[in-house]
Each structure stands twice: as C-alpha cells, then as structure tokens.
Amino acid sequence: xxxxxxxxLKEKLSKLGLYKMEAILDGISEDASxxxxxxxxxxxxxxxxxLLDKADKLYRTMLRFARFPYIKSxxxxxxxxxxxxxxxxxxxxxxxxxxxxxENIMFLGPPGVGKTHLAVGIGLKAAERGMRVHxxxxxxxxxxxxxxxxxSKLEERIKFLSSPKLLIIDEVGYLPLDKHGSSLFxxxxxxxxxxxxxxITSNKSYSDWGEIxxxxxxxxxxxxxxxxxxxxxxxxxxxxxxxxxxxxAGLVNTVGGLxxxxx
Ligand code: ADP
Ligand code: MG
Numbered sequence: 515x516x517x518x519x520x521x522x523l524k525e526k527l528s529k530l531g532l533y534k535m536e537a538i539l540d541g542i543s544e545d546a547s548x549x550x551x552x553x554x555x556x557x558x559x560x561x562x563x564x565l566l567d568k569a570d571k572l573y574r575t576m577l578r579f580a581r582f583p584y585i586k587s588x589x590x591x592x593x594x595x596x597x598x599x600x601x602x603x604x605x606x607x608x609x610x611x612x613x614x615x616x617e618n619i620m621f622l623g624p625p626g627v628g629k630t631h632l633a634v635g636i637g638l639k640a641a642e643r644g645m646r647v648h649x650x651x652x653x654x655x656x657x658x659x660x661x662x663x664x665x666s667k668l669e670e671r672i673k674f675l676s677s678p679k680l681l682i683i684d685e686v687g688y689l690p691l692d693k694h695g696s697s698l699f700x701x702x703x704x705x706x707x708x709x710x711x712x713x714i715t716s717n718k719s720y721s722d723w724g725e726i727x728x729x730x731x732x733x734x735x736x737x738x739x740x741x742x743x744x745x746x747x748x749x750x751x752x753x754x755x756x757x758x759x760x761x762x763a764g765l766v767n768t769v770g771g772l773x774x775x776x777x
Contacts, residue, residue, distance in 0.1 A: 520540055532564055534563050534566075542556065573644070576644060585638065588635035591632065599748060600748070607636055610636075613680055615744065619633075619748070620714050620741065622720075623752070624750075626754025627750040633684065633713045637682055649684065655675065655702075656695040659671055659702070660695065685716075685717075693730070696727035700737055703737050708744070723738060
C-alpha cells in the first residue's frame, strides 16, 4: 500500500476546500504524537479549527454585506445613561427570536439617544450568527429604489432588499419623502411583511409619520399598520450622548434641555 504522508493529505484537504485543516495539519500532527492524542481527538482538533475558521469567514462576509455605519456592540452601550431604555427588553431582543418570528423593532427618540447604536448592536448579533443583515438609511434606500425604477429594475432591487433576514432602515423622518418615494417604501414594507424583520429608527413619533410620507396620512397609516402588527417599540426619552461627550470635552457651553449639573 502507498504510504500516506502529510503532503498527500494536504493536497486532498485543499481539494475539499478545508484550507484551515491543510494549514495546521503539520502542527496538529506534532501535537498528536507529543500528547498521545487518540485518532478521534486528533481529528476533532482539526475539525474544530476548520469550523472556527469557517464561522469567522462567514461573519466577515456578513459584516461586509451589512454595511453598518460603525461597529459598536450592545456591550458598548451604557444603559445607565439612558434609563428610559428597558435593558432587559434589549437583552431579550438580542436573542434574535424576533427574527425567527418575522417581527419588527422600532427605535424612536430624539437625536443622539442611541437609536442607531442599538440597531447596529442587534444587527451585529445577527451577523455573528451568520444571518444576512443589511443596513441603510431611509433616504439612501429610497434613492436606490428610485434609480432602480428609472432603470426598469425595481423588482430586482425590491428582491435585494427583501432577501436579508434583517433589514435596518435608519433615520426615518429626518426628511420627508415625495409621493413616489412614499409609494416605493410602501411596496417594500408590503413585500417584507411577515416574512423578514425590519428595525427602524426614527426621530418622529407615530402621530407625526404623516409628515414623512408626502403629507399622506392614508399611506402613513397603511405603512404603520404593517410595521406595527408584530413589533416592539422602544420610545427613548433622554439626553443626547453625543452632546454629553462634547460637554465633557468642553466643546459646548450651553445646551437647551441638557442637565449641565450631571456632566
Ligand atoms: P441616534 O439616536 O441619533 O441614532 P446614535 O445611536 O448614533 O444616536 O448615538 C450617537 C453616538 O453616541 C454614537 O457614537 C453612539 O455609539 C453613542 N451613544 C449613544 N448612546 C450611548 C450610550 N447609552 N452608551 C454608549 N454610547 C452611546
Ligand atoms: Mg442615528
């Protein structure tokens, strides 16, 4: 029988796409003889490293696809600064069961209170689990839908935005949409309805959503009706973390409504 050496094994591992195992075969073989590993232990060490490597690659691919504006986790979030946020609720959401149930999350509140940070933190959890996540601002998303419409590729674009397990739409409400933009948004929401989860961040309370959608309260309530059917709303009331940081650095002297004494 032809003798089997590591070079032959490495060639086969490479053909199978098991590149991590190929790279570490020599080292683990040495460990195996030093530590008297059983065949099963030897194979298990190799497989474990390959699995870790594959999970890491998948995570990095998911991160690229997600296009987060910054990488900040839920562990980086200081819940004591924002007592209106129910930390337990956020921890529960971070288990991602809402994604399995096709539910949505709505983060509402003024600028700087951590809406985007929380959305990114939950999105990162999903990416870590190998789920496809896509982050966009409302205006970028509508611009991409309008461009697709002009190029007769609307269906393709809606499919692209419907495929991720989690779609994060940031900054809903800073600028109003026109009739066409509102109708494109409505089409997207209908397509994802009860199929794929959405996280929305908005500076506007629901009663003001009519202003966002071409001053059309009918389309605004049709959108809200679908978004809120299975959803969790976190109404964040509090001071801007950005301003707190600036105050600390002495960049801002007076800020309306901000409690200077605490900083
Ligand atoms: P917005 O509510 O406007 O979306 P962000 O989530 O972008 O605000 O928060 C603004 C900045 O402040 C970000 O850099 C974010 O990481 C940080 N930040 C906000 N709230 C907190 C917090 N409670 N703990 C730690 N960092 C925070
Ligand atoms: Mg934001």
